[in-house]
Amino acid sequence: MLSLSNLSVTFTQYDRGLRRKQLRVITDLNLDVQAGEVVAVVGASGSGKSLLAHALLGILPQNAVMSGTMTFQGEPLTPHRCRLLRGKAIVLIPQSVGYLDPLMTVGPQVQRVAQLTGRTKAAAKTAVKKTFTRYGLPAKTFDLYPFQLSGGMARRVLVSTAVVTPAQLVIADEPTPGLHPDVVSETLTHLRELADAGRGVILITHDIAAALKIADRVAVFYAGTTVEIAAGRDFFTGKLRHPYTQALWRSLPQNEFLPVPGNQPNLEQLPQGCLFKDRCPWVDDLCREERPALRELNDGWVRCFHAEG
């Protein structure tokens, strides 16, 4: 349904006076999403996860230059098409109620989303009420302001904004941090249901343990690039391909809680060769010279010269 290949995004910033600098925030990113599946995008902050969502919705800032190809349902996703599709065929479930209008009750806000996708006012209102009921929100929720919602209710309202549209692709940006475990699993279940109903879901998160509960596949981002695309079960069967993915998995409190030292490279001066080379246990001369391409390995993808099955 969605396919991205070799996507790169560069920001041009003015440094001092008229001197400009280039910030390569996404480098050769690859990702594809099928209908009916949840693809989790995990990585550290600053790895380009949210920018991917912005690129898909066509809301990157003016100073961004994009290259590579994006196709959605077989046709190229041009800036013009992004504008036409966003909010209709491609929707975003935002992070928090901070994205809602604080001075407007939530029912009419969700209703407006439904109307913009072509429903009549009456049909939209019915759809919103039906969705709220389905998610166990009391009828009075329709007339509450965003600040009156608890964390769990807020998540259900935000998920509703996607459900009332006929969108085929749903992007959820960090839907879980700071929430109670029950609310987290509820939110994840709702996303899984969206996929089971035939939509494609991109779950953007830094919480790998939460992602693995529902994801069919996991794309691991590092410094703006895809270092590995693995099946969810690969994490549990020890079949991870890339040293960074292995490190992420090891560093969970329920595993070894052992981090790899260091940081992602500075995006202002991306190094030559592999972007992970300064933290990698397998590094050699080839990695220092040349940047590995994403290659297929054991029914998954990896960007590493030395990964073996």
Next chain:
Amino acid sequence: MLKGDSLWFRYGPQLPWTVQNISLAVAPGEVLGIMAPSGYGKTTIGKLLSGYLPAIKGAVSVNGRSLPQKGYCPVQLVFQNPELAVNPRWRIRQILQEGGKLNLAQLAAFGIHPNWLSRYPHELSGGELQRVAISRILNSATRYIIADEMTAMLDANTQALIWQIVLDFVKKQQIGLVAISHEQRLLERLCDRILNL
């Protein structure tokens, strides 16, 4: 010893009690975990212990004395959201200097890049800013740290990296640490003792 003695708190005279008769103590060098369901007032307890909110009944004391009203507080609170803990009009250098002289070795360990120092808070990501906020309080004037969901917004590797540095500092300087979190696995890793409210 940092002590909270039968603490009571509510956000308004008509509102229900958020914190009801909570007592706890943490010794220098000890790591205490606090776990409780949502809405149980964990965050409020953290704010009371650090003097950010005054308790309505009960008292907070460090070595038998109440918290100072002026100057650097020996009990430092780290929030989940660092944007709320820094002055948006200050550059990172000035923010870090609130905690004393810059410790370059520590900044490097936290992965705080020297060219961040001249930036403003909004020019860093949440995870980057959180490292700044934590680095700021790791100094000799801090005796107790309250970490309220301190690494909830960070990826697993950065989380483990930050806790490694913080726990090392806490043991070396004999600082008492209260870790508040939803994540049982994390608390089990960190704490000498876990309080289930």
